[in-house]
Amino acid sequence: MVNSTTKIRVKLKGYDSIVVDKAAKSIIETSISTGAKVAGPIPLPTKKRKVAVDRSPFIYKSSMEHFEINTYKRIIDIIYPTAKTIDALQHLQMPAGVDIGIQ
Numbered sequence: 001m002v003n004s005t006t007k008i009r010v011k012l013k014g015y016d017s018i019v020v021d022k023a024a025k026s027i028i029e030t031s032i033s034t035g036a037k038v039a040g041p042i043p044l045p046t047k048k049r050k051v052a053v054d055r056s057p058f059i060y061k062s063s064m065e066h067f068e069i070n071t072y073k074r075i076i077d078i079i080y081p082t083a084k085t086i087d088a089l090q091h092l093q094m095p096a097g098v099d100i101g102i103q
Helices: 017-033 083-090
Strands: 007-014 037-054 064-079 098-102
Touching: 007 017, 007 083, 017 037, 017 064, 017 083, 017 098
Parallel strands: none
Antiparallel strands: 007 064, 007 098, 037 064
């Protein structure tokens, strides 16, 4: 049985902001439909990883190509979850490319 004062924190992480937002929306809709209160999604700062790669190993070595990988994060707090909420979240289908952490 779930204690009524507990809260579940769901952390979403992904490389595409649209997919992360869709996953957050589906978690929120599922939680509200089962009777829990929801706080969020709270957007966290985007991590930007920049990489420079040589275009050619020999003559044009000074010419480099630049790439950037953005990691988007969201936090959702589910307040007063019921057993029905936890069961629904466990059976929820998430899109590919979204990493989910539950505390």
